[in-house]
Amino acid sequence: MNKKDEPESSNIIKYRGRFAPSPTGSLHFGSLITAIASYLEAKTSQGKWFLRIDNADFLREQDKASDSIKRSLELHGFEWDGNTHYQSNSLTLYNQKKDHLIDNDYVFRCNCSRKNLRNNPIGLNGVIYKGTCRTKNIKEDFSIRVITEHLKVAFKDEIQGHQACQIDEDIGDFTIWRRDNIISYHLATVIDDNEVGITNVVRGYDLLNSTFCQLYLQNILNYINPIYSHIPIATDANNQKLSKQFGAAELSNKLITQNLFNGLCALKQEPPTELRSDNLSNIWSWAIDNWSSKKLTMVKSITTLN
Template identity: 40%
Template structure:
Protein backbone atom coordinates (compact mmCIF):
# COMPACT_ATOMS: atom_id res chain seq x y z
CA UNK A 1 0.00 0.00 0.00
CA UNK A 2 1.36 3.38 -0.99
CA UNK A 3 1.06 6.50 1.11
CA UNK A 4 -2.34 8.10 0.64
CA UNK A 5 -2.58 11.42 -1.19
CA UNK A 6 -4.76 14.25 0.09
CA UNK A 7 -7.66 12.61 -1.74
CA UNK A 8 -8.14 9.01 -2.85
CA UNK A 9 -11.59 7.81 -3.88
CA UNK A 10 -12.99 4.68 -5.47
CA UNK A 11 -15.87 3.16 -7.40
CA UNK A 12 -16.86 -0.36 -6.40
CA UNK A 13 -19.42 -2.10 -8.64
CA UNK A 14 -20.83 -5.58 -8.01
CA UNK A 15 -20.77 -7.89 -11.07
CA UNK A 16 -24.46 -8.77 -10.92
CA UNK A 17 -25.41 -7.16 -14.25
CA UNK A 18 -24.32 -4.68 -16.91
CA UNK A 19 -23.44 -1.17 -15.85
CA UNK A 20 -26.70 0.82 -15.85
CA UNK A 21 -27.18 4.57 -15.78
CA UNK A 22 -27.41 4.82 -12.00
CA UNK A 23 -24.02 3.17 -11.69
CA UNK A 24 -22.53 5.42 -14.36
CA UNK A 25 -23.90 8.46 -12.54
CA UNK A 26 -22.22 7.39 -9.29
CA UNK A 27 -18.98 6.49 -11.05
CA UNK A 28 -18.84 9.80 -12.94
CA UNK A 29 -19.67 11.79 -9.81
CA UNK A 30 -16.98 10.08 -7.77
CA UNK A 31 -14.46 10.50 -10.61
CA UNK A 32 -15.22 14.22 -10.94
CA UNK A 33 -14.87 14.80 -7.21
CA UNK A 34 -11.52 13.01 -7.18
CA UNK A 35 -10.23 14.99 -10.15
CA UNK A 36 -11.53 18.26 -8.69
CA UNK A 37 -9.52 17.55 -5.54
CA UNK A 38 -6.39 16.70 -7.54
CA UNK A 39 -6.61 13.16 -6.20
CA UNK A 40 -6.75 9.55 -7.32
CA UNK A 41 -9.71 7.41 -8.40
CA UNK A 42 -9.55 3.64 -8.03
CA UNK A 43 -11.85 0.78 -9.03
CA UNK A 44 -12.59 -2.20 -6.80
CA UNK A 45 -14.79 -5.14 -7.84
CA UNK A 46 -17.12 -6.17 -5.01
CA UNK A 47 -17.57 -9.81 -6.01
CA UNK A 48 -18.50 -11.23 -2.61
CA UNK A 49 -21.81 -12.90 -3.49
CA UNK A 50 -21.23 -15.65 -6.09
CA UNK A 51 -24.89 -16.80 -6.23
CA UNK A 52 -25.90 -13.33 -7.53
CA UNK A 53 -22.95 -12.74 -9.84
CA UNK A 54 -22.83 -13.29 -13.60
CA UNK A 55 -19.75 -14.88 -15.10
CA UNK A 56 -17.65 -12.41 -17.07
CA UNK A 57 -19.69 -9.41 -15.89
CA UNK A 58 -16.84 -7.81 -13.94
CA UNK A 59 -14.71 -7.62 -17.07
CA UNK A 60 -17.66 -6.29 -19.04
CA UNK A 61 -18.22 -3.54 -16.46
CA UNK A 62 -14.55 -2.57 -16.58
CA UNK A 63 -14.67 -2.41 -20.39
CA UNK A 64 -17.75 -0.20 -20.21
CA UNK A 65 -16.11 2.16 -17.72
CA UNK A 66 -13.05 2.36 -19.97
CA UNK A 67 -15.26 3.25 -22.94
CA UNK A 68 -16.57 6.16 -20.86
CA UNK A 69 -13.01 7.26 -20.08
CA UNK A 70 -13.24 6.20 -16.44
CA UNK A 71 -10.04 4.26 -15.85
CA UNK A 72 -8.63 3.26 -12.48
CA UNK A 73 -5.47 5.03 -11.31
CA UNK A 74 -4.30 1.76 -9.70
CA UNK A 75 -4.59 -1.94 -10.53
CA UNK A 76 -8.17 -3.13 -10.06
CA UNK A 77 -8.73 -5.14 -6.87
CA UNK A 78 -11.27 -7.98 -6.65
CA UNK A 79 -12.68 -8.71 -3.22
CA UNK A 80 -13.01 -12.42 -4.03
CA UNK A 81 -9.21 -12.61 -3.84
CA UNK A 82 -8.88 -10.92 -0.43
CA UNK A 83 -10.25 -13.49 2.00
CA UNK A 84 -7.04 -13.64 4.03
CA UNK A 85 -7.27 -9.91 4.83
CA UNK A 86 -10.89 -10.26 5.95
CA UNK A 87 -10.06 -13.35 8.02
CA UNK A 88 -7.25 -11.49 9.83
CA UNK A 89 -9.62 -8.65 10.75
CA UNK A 90 -12.35 -11.05 11.87
CA UNK A 91 -9.94 -13.06 14.01
CA UNK A 92 -8.89 -9.85 15.78
CA UNK A 93 -12.49 -9.04 16.58
CA UNK A 94 -13.17 -12.56 17.85
CA UNK A 95 -10.02 -12.57 19.98
CA UNK A 96 -10.94 -9.21 21.49
CA UNK A 97 -14.46 -10.38 22.26
CA UNK A 98 -15.96 -7.84 19.84
CA UNK A 99 -17.54 -10.47 17.58
CA UNK A 100 -19.41 -13.71 18.25
CA UNK A 101 -20.90 -16.72 16.48
CA UNK A 102 -24.67 -16.86 15.98
CA UNK A 103 -27.13 -19.33 14.44
CA UNK A 104 -30.14 -17.01 14.52
CA UNK A 105 -32.06 -17.11 11.24
CA UNK A 106 -34.26 -14.39 9.78
CA UNK A 107 -37.32 -16.22 11.04
CA UNK A 108 -35.79 -16.37 14.52
CA UNK A 109 -35.46 -12.58 14.47
CA UNK A 110 -38.83 -11.83 12.87
CA UNK A 111 -40.31 -10.64 16.17
CA UNK A 112 -37.63 -7.92 16.45
CA UNK A 113 -37.81 -6.82 12.84
CA UNK A 114 -34.53 -8.56 12.07
CA UNK A 115 -32.61 -6.61 14.71
CA UNK A 116 -30.31 -8.87 16.73
CA UNK A 117 -29.81 -7.91 20.36
CA UNK A 118 -29.52 -11.43 21.84
CA UNK A 119 -29.32 -14.92 20.38
CA UNK A 120 -32.77 -16.51 20.29
CA UNK A 121 -32.12 -19.48 17.98
CA UNK A 122 -33.43 -22.84 19.18
CA UNK A 123 -30.05 -24.39 18.32
CA UNK A 124 -27.07 -22.63 19.95
CA UNK A 125 -23.94 -21.91 17.94
CA UNK A 126 -21.92 -24.44 19.90
CA UNK A 127 -24.43 -27.30 19.61
CA UNK A 128 -22.12 -29.30 17.36
CA UNK A 129 -24.90 -30.35 14.97
CA UNK A 130 -22.98 -29.22 11.89
CA UNK A 131 -24.96 -26.04 11.42
CA UNK A 132 -22.75 -23.25 10.07
CA UNK A 133 -23.05 -20.13 12.26
CA UNK A 134 -22.75 -16.55 11.15
CA UNK A 135 -20.36 -14.19 12.92
CA UNK A 136 -21.72 -10.86 14.12
CA UNK A 137 -20.21 -7.69 15.53
CA UNK A 138 -21.16 -7.14 19.15
CA UNK A 139 -22.90 -3.75 19.19
CA UNK A 140 -23.24 -2.41 22.75
CA UNK A 141 -26.41 -0.64 23.84
CA UNK A 142 -26.20 3.08 23.17
CA UNK A 143 -23.85 2.71 20.19
CA UNK A 144 -24.89 5.91 18.47
CA UNK A 145 -22.76 7.08 15.55
CA UNK A 146 -22.88 10.63 14.18
CA UNK A 147 -20.98 11.97 11.18
CA UNK A 148 -21.22 14.81 8.70
CA UNK A 149 -21.83 13.69 5.15
CA UNK A 150 -20.21 15.89 2.51
CA UNK A 151 -23.53 16.38 0.73
CA UNK A 152 -26.34 15.19 3.00
CA UNK A 153 -25.17 16.97 6.15
CA UNK A 154 -25.29 15.58 9.69
CA UNK A 155 -26.36 11.95 10.02
CA UNK A 156 -27.00 10.18 13.32
CA UNK A 157 -27.91 6.55 13.84
CA UNK A 158 -28.39 4.45 16.98
CA UNK A 159 -26.78 1.35 15.53
CA UNK A 160 -27.79 -0.84 18.47
CA UNK A 161 -31.47 0.05 18.27
CA UNK A 162 -31.85 0.48 14.51
CA UNK A 163 -29.52 -2.23 13.20
CA UNK A 164 -28.37 -4.42 16.06
CA UNK A 165 -25.48 -6.89 16.04
CA UNK A 166 -24.74 -7.06 12.32
CA UNK A 167 -23.21 -9.88 10.31
CA UNK A 168 -19.51 -9.91 9.40
CA UNK A 169 -19.31 -13.46 8.02
CA UNK A 170 -22.42 -15.09 6.63
CA UNK A 171 -23.78 -18.50 7.57
CA UNK A 172 -23.42 -19.60 3.93
CA UNK A 173 -19.65 -19.07 4.19
CA UNK A 174 -19.41 -15.78 2.31
CA UNK A 175 -17.93 -12.54 3.63
CA UNK A 176 -20.39 -9.81 4.52
CA UNK A 177 -20.18 -6.51 2.67
CA UNK A 178 -19.74 -4.42 5.82
CA UNK A 179 -16.53 -6.15 6.90
CA UNK A 180 -14.99 -6.36 3.44
CA UNK A 181 -15.61 -2.72 2.54
CA UNK A 182 -14.16 -1.45 5.83
CA UNK A 183 -11.03 -3.59 5.54
CA UNK A 184 -10.43 -2.69 1.90
CA UNK A 185 -11.04 1.03 2.31
CA UNK A 186 -8.41 1.07 5.06
CA UNK A 187 -5.85 -1.16 3.33
CA UNK A 188 -6.20 0.81 0.09
CA UNK A 189 -5.78 4.13 1.88
CA UNK A 190 -9.14 5.57 0.85
CA UNK A 191 -9.64 9.09 2.14
CA UNK A 192 -13.02 9.80 0.54
CA UNK A 193 -15.98 7.51 -0.10
CA UNK A 194 -18.44 8.76 -2.72
CA UNK A 195 -21.44 6.52 -3.45
CA UNK A 196 -25.22 6.48 -3.74
CA UNK A 197 -27.70 7.59 -1.11
CA UNK A 198 -28.97 4.01 -0.77
CA UNK A 199 -25.79 3.19 1.17
CA UNK A 200 -26.08 6.14 3.57
CA UNK A 201 -27.56 4.05 6.38
CA UNK A 202 -24.69 1.54 6.10
CA UNK A 203 -22.12 4.20 6.93
CA UNK A 204 -22.69 4.29 10.73
CA UNK A 205 -22.16 0.52 10.83
CA UNK A 206 -18.93 0.90 8.92
CA UNK A 207 -17.72 3.69 11.20
CA UNK A 208 -18.50 1.55 14.25
CA UNK A 209 -16.54 -1.33 12.72
CA UNK A 210 -13.63 0.98 11.86
CA UNK A 211 -13.47 2.02 15.50
CA UNK A 212 -13.54 -1.60 16.67
CA UNK A 213 -10.61 -2.42 14.37
CA UNK A 214 -8.68 0.77 15.12
CA UNK A 215 -8.93 1.93 11.50
CA UNK A 216 -9.20 5.51 10.21
CA UNK A 217 -12.59 6.86 9.15
CA UNK A 218 -12.62 8.43 5.67
CA UNK A 219 -14.80 11.33 4.60
CA UNK A 220 -18.17 10.32 3.15
CA UNK A 221 -20.37 11.88 0.48
CA UNK A 222 -23.59 10.22 -0.69
CA UNK A 223 -24.95 11.30 -4.06
CA UNK A 224 -28.71 11.28 -4.70
CA UNK A 225 -30.08 7.95 -5.82
CA UNK A 226 -31.21 7.90 -9.45
CA UNK A 227 -34.85 6.84 -9.79
CA UNK A 228 -37.29 6.42 -12.64
CA UNK A 229 -40.35 8.61 -13.16
CA UNK A 230 -42.27 6.58 -10.56
CA UNK A 231 -39.60 7.04 -7.90
CA UNK A 232 -38.20 3.51 -8.12
CA UNK A 233 -34.48 2.79 -7.92
CA UNK A 234 -33.19 2.09 -11.43
CA UNK A 235 -31.94 -1.38 -10.50
CA UNK A 236 -35.57 -2.29 -9.69
CA UNK A 237 -37.11 -0.45 -12.63
CA UNK A 238 -37.88 -0.97 -16.29
CA UNK A 239 -35.65 2.08 -16.86
CA UNK A 240 -32.70 -0.05 -15.74
CA UNK A 241 -31.12 -0.28 -19.18
CA UNK A 242 -27.39 -0.83 -19.73
CA UNK A 243 -25.50 2.23 -20.86
CA UNK A 244 -24.12 2.04 -24.40
CA UNK A 245 -20.30 1.91 -24.47
CA UNK A 246 -20.39 2.47 -28.24
CA UNK A 247 -22.07 5.86 -27.76
CA UNK A 248 -20.89 7.24 -24.41
CA UNK A 249 -21.38 10.98 -24.90
CA UNK A 250 -25.19 11.19 -24.45
CA UNK A 251 -25.16 9.28 -21.15
CA UNK A 252 -22.21 11.32 -19.83
CA UNK A 253 -24.01 14.57 -20.67
CA UNK A 254 -27.19 13.42 -18.91
CA UNK A 255 -25.18 12.34 -15.87
CA UNK A 256 -23.42 15.73 -15.87
CA UNK A 257 -26.75 17.57 -15.80
CA UNK A 258 -28.09 15.28 -13.07
CA UNK A 259 -25.02 16.15 -11.01
CA UNK A 260 -26.26 19.74 -11.09
CA UNK A 261 -23.63 20.99 -13.53
CA UNK A 262 -23.95 23.53 -16.35
CA UNK A 263 -24.76 21.64 -19.58
CA UNK A 264 -23.20 24.39 -21.70
CA UNK A 265 -19.78 23.46 -20.29
CA UNK A 266 -19.81 20.24 -22.33
CA UNK A 267 -21.70 21.47 -25.39
CA UNK A 268 -18.63 21.85 -27.62
CA UNK A 269 -17.06 18.47 -26.82
CA UNK A 270 -17.09 15.84 -29.52
CA UNK A 271 -15.34 12.91 -27.89
CA UNK A 272 -14.89 11.33 -24.48
CA UNK A 273 -11.43 12.77 -23.87
CA UNK A 274 -12.55 16.31 -24.62
CA UNK A 275 -15.71 15.91 -22.54
CA UNK A 276 -13.84 14.66 -19.49
CA UNK A 277 -11.25 17.42 -19.83
CA UNK A 278 -13.98 20.08 -20.04
CA UNK A 279 -15.87 18.46 -17.18
CA UNK A 280 -12.81 18.45 -14.96
CA UNK A 281 -12.28 22.16 -15.58
CA UNK A 282 -15.94 23.18 -15.15
CA UNK A 283 -17.06 20.89 -12.32
CA UNK A 284 -18.36 22.68 -9.23
CA UNK A 285 -19.00 20.45 -6.18
CA UNK A 286 -21.19 23.17 -4.65
CA UNK A 287 -23.77 22.55 -7.39
CA UNK A 288 -24.29 18.88 -6.53
CA UNK A 289 -27.96 18.20 -5.70
CA UNK A 290 -28.55 17.59 -2.00
CA UNK A 291 -31.77 15.62 -2.36
CA UNK A 292 -32.05 11.93 -1.50
CA UNK A 293 -33.16 11.08 -5.04
CA UNK A 294 -33.05 12.56 -8.52
CA UNK A 295 -35.36 11.49 -11.32
CA UNK A 296 -33.93 10.37 -14.63
CA UNK A 297 -36.96 11.59 -16.56
CA UNK A 298 -36.69 15.15 -15.31
CA UNK A 299 -33.32 15.64 -16.99
CA UNK A 300 -33.81 13.80 -20.29
Protein backbone atom coordinates (compact mmCIF):
# COMPACT_ATOMS: atom_id res chain seq x y z
CA MET A 1 0.00 0.00 0.00
CA ASN A 2 1.23 3.46 -0.90
CA LYS A 3 0.57 6.63 1.05
CA LYS A 4 -0.39 8.31 -2.21
CA ASP A 5 -3.39 5.98 -2.46
CA GLU A 6 -4.94 7.60 0.50
CA PRO A 7 -6.45 11.06 0.27
CA GLU A 8 -5.29 13.34 3.06
CA SER A 9 -8.29 15.07 4.55
CA SER A 10 -6.14 17.72 6.19
CA ASN A 11 -2.58 18.92 6.25
CA ILE A 12 -1.99 17.26 9.58
CA ILE A 13 0.11 14.16 9.11
CA LYS A 14 -1.61 11.42 11.02
CA TYR A 15 0.25 8.83 13.00
CA ARG A 16 1.27 5.81 10.92
CA GLY A 17 3.03 3.06 12.78
CA ARG A 18 4.05 -0.46 11.92
CA PHE A 19 5.18 -3.81 13.20
CA ALA A 20 7.80 -5.52 11.06
CA PRO A 21 8.69 -9.04 12.18
CA SER A 22 11.19 -11.19 10.31
CA PRO A 23 9.73 -14.56 9.34
CA THR A 24 12.58 -16.53 10.86
CA GLY A 25 10.26 -18.35 13.24
CA SER A 26 6.97 -18.00 15.07
CA LEU A 27 6.03 -15.10 17.31
CA HIS A 28 7.70 -15.24 20.74
CA PHE A 29 7.24 -13.15 23.85
CA GLY A 30 9.96 -10.64 22.87
CA SER A 31 8.30 -9.88 19.55
CA LEU A 32 4.86 -9.82 21.19
CA ILE A 33 5.79 -6.94 23.49
CA THR A 34 7.13 -4.95 20.54
CA ALA A 35 3.85 -5.58 18.72
CA ILE A 36 1.83 -4.55 21.78
CA ALA A 37 3.80 -1.34 22.32
CA SER A 38 3.71 -0.25 18.68
CA TYR A 39 -0.01 -1.12 18.43
CA LEU A 40 -0.94 0.79 21.57
CA GLU A 41 1.10 3.82 20.54
CA ALA A 42 -0.77 3.88 17.21
CA LYS A 43 -4.20 3.28 18.75
CA THR A 44 -3.80 5.91 21.45
CA SER A 45 -2.66 8.40 18.79
CA GLN A 46 -5.76 7.66 16.64
CA GLY A 47 -3.31 6.43 14.07
CA LYS A 48 -2.96 3.58 11.64
CA TRP A 49 -0.94 0.46 12.25
CA PHE A 50 0.56 -1.59 9.46
CA LEU A 51 2.03 -5.06 9.34
CA ARG A 52 5.14 -5.67 7.28
CA ILE A 53 6.82 -9.02 6.93
CA ASP A 54 10.56 -8.33 6.69
CA ASN A 55 11.46 -11.16 4.35
CA ALA A 56 13.95 -9.38 2.10
CA ASP A 57 16.56 -11.78 3.48
CA PHE A 58 14.93 -14.85 1.95
CA LEU A 59 17.88 -17.02 2.95
CA ARG A 60 16.79 -16.75 6.58
CA GLU A 61 13.05 -17.06 5.96
CA GLN A 62 11.47 -20.11 7.53
CA ASP A 63 8.75 -21.92 5.68
CA LYS A 64 5.27 -20.96 6.98
CA ALA A 65 6.66 -18.51 9.56
CA SER A 66 4.83 -15.51 8.02
CA ASP A 67 1.50 -17.27 8.20
CA SER A 68 2.19 -18.43 11.73
CA ILE A 69 3.05 -14.86 12.85
CA LYS A 70 -0.06 -13.42 11.21
CA ARG A 71 -2.28 -16.10 12.69
CA SER A 72 -0.83 -15.51 16.13
CA LEU A 73 -1.29 -11.74 15.87
CA GLU A 74 -4.90 -12.19 14.75
CA LEU A 75 -5.67 -14.55 17.61
CA HIS A 76 -4.18 -12.06 20.07
CA GLY A 77 -6.60 -9.43 18.76
CA PHE A 78 -4.31 -7.24 16.66
CA GLU A 79 -6.03 -5.52 13.75
CA TRP A 80 -3.81 -3.99 11.12
CA ASP A 81 -4.71 -1.49 8.43
CA GLY A 82 -4.59 -2.44 4.77
CA ASN A 83 -2.95 -5.54 3.41
CA THR A 84 0.12 -7.13 4.88
CA HIS A 85 3.19 -5.81 3.12
CA TYR A 86 5.90 -8.30 2.19
CA GLN A 87 9.38 -7.00 1.49
CA SER A 88 9.76 -9.70 -1.15
CA ASN A 89 7.28 -7.68 -3.24
CA SER A 90 9.55 -4.61 -3.23
CA LEU A 91 12.60 -6.03 -4.97
CA THR A 92 12.20 -3.86 -8.09
CA LEU A 93 11.95 -0.73 -5.97
CA TYR A 94 14.98 -1.79 -3.93
CA ASN A 95 17.02 -2.16 -7.11
CA GLN A 96 15.89 1.26 -8.35
CA LYS A 97 17.01 2.87 -5.10
CA LYS A 98 20.31 1.01 -5.20
CA ASP A 99 20.88 2.30 -8.75
CA HIS A 100 20.01 5.82 -7.62
CA LEU A 101 22.65 5.62 -4.88
CA ILE A 102 25.22 4.27 -7.36
CA ASP A 103 24.42 6.88 -10.01
CA ASN A 104 24.80 9.68 -7.49
CA ASP A 105 28.12 8.42 -6.08
CA TYR A 106 26.84 7.83 -2.57
CA VAL A 107 28.22 4.29 -2.47
CA PHE A 108 31.20 2.16 -3.44
CA ARG A 109 32.01 -1.50 -3.99
CA CYS A 110 33.80 -3.41 -1.28
CA ASN A 111 35.30 -6.90 -1.39
CA CYS A 112 36.74 -6.99 2.13
CA SER A 113 36.16 -10.28 3.88
CA ARG A 114 35.29 -10.58 7.54
CA LYS A 115 38.85 -11.76 8.04
CA ASN A 116 40.23 -8.57 6.45
CA LEU A 117 38.22 -6.47 8.86
CA ARG A 118 38.77 -8.45 12.01
CA ASN A 119 41.40 -6.07 13.40
CA ASN A 120 39.24 -2.99 12.92
CA PRO A 121 37.91 -1.38 16.10
CA ILE A 122 34.36 -2.21 17.17
CA GLY A 123 31.91 0.68 17.01
CA LEU A 124 28.21 1.19 17.69
CA ASN A 125 27.17 -1.28 15.00
CA GLY A 126 29.93 -3.86 14.90
CA VAL A 127 33.24 -3.37 13.12
CA ILE A 128 34.00 0.22 12.07
CA TYR A 129 34.72 0.39 8.34
CA LYS A 130 36.96 3.28 7.34
CA GLY A 131 36.69 3.52 3.59
CA THR A 132 39.24 0.83 2.68
CA CYS A 133 37.77 0.10 -0.76
CA ARG A 134 36.42 3.55 -1.60
CA THR A 135 38.98 4.20 -4.33
CA LYS A 136 39.42 0.64 -5.59
CA ASN A 137 38.03 -0.52 -8.91
CA ILE A 138 36.34 -3.76 -7.94
CA LYS A 139 34.59 -5.68 -10.70
CA GLU A 140 33.09 -8.73 -9.07
CA ASP A 141 32.10 -10.40 -5.83
CA PHE A 142 31.41 -7.25 -3.88
CA SER A 143 29.07 -5.75 -1.35
CA ILE A 144 28.01 -2.11 -1.65
CA ARG A 145 28.75 0.34 1.16
CA VAL A 146 27.62 3.90 1.66
CA ILE A 147 30.25 6.62 1.98
CA THR A 148 29.77 8.10 5.44
CA GLU A 149 30.67 11.78 5.62
CA HIS A 150 32.22 13.39 8.70
CA LEU A 151 28.83 14.21 10.19
CA LYS A 152 27.12 14.07 13.53
CA VAL A 153 23.82 12.19 13.37
CA ALA A 154 21.45 12.87 16.24
CA PHE A 155 17.84 12.20 17.16
CA LYS A 156 15.55 12.38 20.13
CA ASP A 157 14.27 8.94 21.02
CA GLU A 158 10.84 9.18 22.61
CA ILE A 159 11.78 6.62 25.26
CA GLN A 160 15.58 6.60 25.48
CA GLY A 161 16.17 10.35 25.14
CA HIS A 162 18.78 12.22 23.11
CA GLN A 163 21.07 10.06 20.94
CA ALA A 164 24.02 11.16 18.85
CA CYS A 165 27.01 9.73 17.04
CA GLN A 166 29.71 10.74 14.62
CA ILE A 167 28.65 8.46 11.79
CA ASP A 168 32.02 8.02 10.05
CA GLU A 169 33.96 7.45 13.29
CA ASP A 170 31.46 5.50 15.39
CA ILE A 171 29.98 3.33 12.63
CA GLY A 172 31.86 3.90 9.38
CA ASP A 173 30.83 3.02 5.83
CA PHE A 174 28.02 0.54 6.33
CA THR A 175 26.62 -2.01 3.91
CA ILE A 176 23.51 -1.23 1.89
CA TRP A 177 23.71 -4.24 -0.41
CA ARG A 178 25.22 -7.55 0.58
CA ARG A 179 27.69 -9.65 -1.30
CA ASP A 180 25.06 -12.35 -1.73
CA ASN A 181 22.98 -9.77 -3.66
CA ILE A 182 20.46 -9.19 -0.88
CA ILE A 183 19.53 -5.69 0.23
CA SER A 184 20.72 -4.73 3.71
CA TYR A 185 18.31 -4.39 6.59
CA HIS A 186 18.98 -0.63 6.86
CA LEU A 187 18.19 0.20 3.25
CA ALA A 188 15.13 -2.08 3.01
CA THR A 189 13.69 -0.60 6.20
CA VAL A 190 14.01 3.03 5.15
CA ILE A 191 12.58 2.37 1.69
CA ASP A 192 9.59 0.51 3.10
CA ASP A 193 8.93 2.96 5.91
CA ASN A 194 8.95 5.77 3.38
CA GLU A 195 6.74 3.90 0.93
CA VAL A 196 4.01 3.38 3.53
CA GLY A 197 4.49 6.87 4.97
CA ILE A 198 5.44 5.62 8.42
CA THR A 199 5.63 8.55 10.86
CA ASN A 200 6.53 6.63 14.02
CA VAL A 201 8.76 3.63 14.52
CA VAL A 202 8.38 1.68 17.77
CA ARG A 203 10.82 -1.22 18.08
CA GLY A 204 13.28 -2.93 20.39
CA TYR A 205 16.22 -1.22 22.07
CA ASP A 206 18.62 -3.59 20.30
CA LEU A 207 17.91 -1.64 17.09
CA LEU A 208 18.65 1.79 18.56
CA ASN A 209 22.12 2.12 17.03
CA SER A 210 20.87 1.04 13.62
CA THR A 211 18.75 4.21 13.66
CA PHE A 212 21.86 6.29 12.94
CA CYS A 213 22.41 4.39 9.67
CA GLN A 214 18.74 4.67 8.79
CA LEU A 215 18.58 8.41 9.45
CA TYR A 216 21.70 8.84 7.33
CA LEU A 217 20.10 6.94 4.43
CA GLN A 218 16.80 8.80 4.80
CA ASN A 219 18.66 12.08 4.44
CA ILE A 220 20.51 10.92 1.32
CA LEU A 221 17.28 9.65 -0.21
CA ASN A 222 15.33 12.80 0.71
CA TYR A 223 12.94 10.87 2.91
CA ILE A 224 11.25 12.24 6.01
CA ASN A 225 12.76 10.98 9.29
CA PRO A 226 10.14 9.17 11.37
CA ILE A 227 9.97 9.63 15.14
CA TYR A 228 11.65 6.73 16.95
CA SER A 229 10.76 4.98 20.21
CA HIS A 230 13.02 2.15 21.30
CA ILE A 231 11.29 0.03 23.87
CA PRO A 232 13.19 -2.24 26.27
CA ILE A 233 14.01 -5.71 25.01
CA ALA A 234 12.83 -8.79 26.84
CA THR A 235 15.69 -10.86 28.25
CA ASP A 236 15.86 -14.21 29.98
CA ALA A 237 17.28 -14.83 33.46
CA ASN A 238 20.81 -14.85 31.95
CA ASN A 239 20.26 -11.37 30.51
CA GLN A 240 20.15 -12.85 27.03
CA LYS A 241 17.73 -11.24 24.60
CA LEU A 242 14.73 -13.45 23.86
CA SER A 243 15.15 -14.36 20.23
CA LYS A 244 14.45 -17.18 17.87
CA GLN A 245 18.17 -17.61 17.48
CA PHE A 246 18.52 -18.46 21.17
CA GLY A 247 15.48 -20.67 21.23
CA ALA A 248 12.85 -18.34 22.72
CA ALA A 249 9.65 -20.32 23.17
CA GLU A 250 6.94 -19.93 20.57
CA LEU A 251 3.90 -18.14 22.01
CA SER A 252 1.09 -20.50 22.77
CA ASN A 253 -2.10 -19.55 20.98
CA LYS A 254 -3.97 -21.33 23.77
CA LEU A 255 -2.78 -18.78 26.34
CA ILE A 256 -3.77 -15.63 24.52
CA THR A 257 -5.17 -13.57 27.39
CA GLN A 258 -2.32 -14.65 29.63
CA ASN A 259 0.26 -13.69 26.99
CA LEU A 260 -1.32 -10.29 26.57
CA PHE A 261 -1.57 -9.69 30.30
CA ASN A 262 2.06 -10.74 30.79
CA GLY A 263 3.07 -8.49 27.92
CA LEU A 264 1.42 -5.48 29.58
CA CYS A 265 3.17 -6.35 32.86
CA ALA A 266 6.53 -6.61 31.07
CA LEU A 267 5.85 -3.20 29.52
CA LYS A 268 5.40 -1.81 33.06
CA GLN A 269 1.75 -0.89 32.53
CA GLU A 270 0.76 -2.43 35.90
CA PRO A 271 -2.58 -3.93 34.86
CA PRO A 272 -4.91 -4.79 37.78
CA THR A 273 -4.66 -8.42 38.87
CA GLU A 274 -8.32 -9.15 38.07
CA LEU A 275 -7.63 -8.34 34.40
CA ARG A 276 -5.57 -11.52 34.24
CA SER A 277 -8.71 -13.64 34.12
CA ASP A 278 -10.70 -11.26 31.91
CA ASN A 279 -11.47 -11.70 28.22
CA LEU A 280 -9.37 -10.47 25.30
CA SER A 281 -11.61 -7.55 24.44
CA ASN A 282 -11.57 -6.18 28.00
CA ILE A 283 -7.82 -6.55 28.26
CA TRP A 284 -7.35 -4.55 25.07
CA SER A 285 -9.85 -1.91 26.23
CA TRP A 286 -7.98 -1.52 29.49
CA ALA A 287 -4.65 -1.37 27.65
CA ILE A 288 -5.82 1.35 25.25
CA ASP A 289 -7.34 3.41 28.08
CA ASN A 290 -4.26 3.13 30.26
CA TRP A 291 -1.28 2.90 27.92
CA SER A 292 1.62 5.10 28.94
CA SER A 293 4.98 4.77 27.20
CA LYS A 294 6.36 7.15 29.86
CA LYS A 295 6.54 4.15 32.18
CA LEU A 296 9.32 2.80 29.95
CA THR A 297 11.43 5.95 29.98
CA MET A 298 15.12 5.04 29.79
CA VAL A 299 14.41 1.32 30.42
CA LYS A 300 16.63 -0.77 28.15
CA SER A 301 15.77 -4.34 29.05
CA ILE A 302 13.23 -6.31 31.01
CA THR A 303 13.92 -9.72 32.51
CA THR A 304 11.08 -12.10 31.90
CA LEU A 305 10.31 -15.71 32.65
CA ASN A 306 8.37 -16.16 29.41
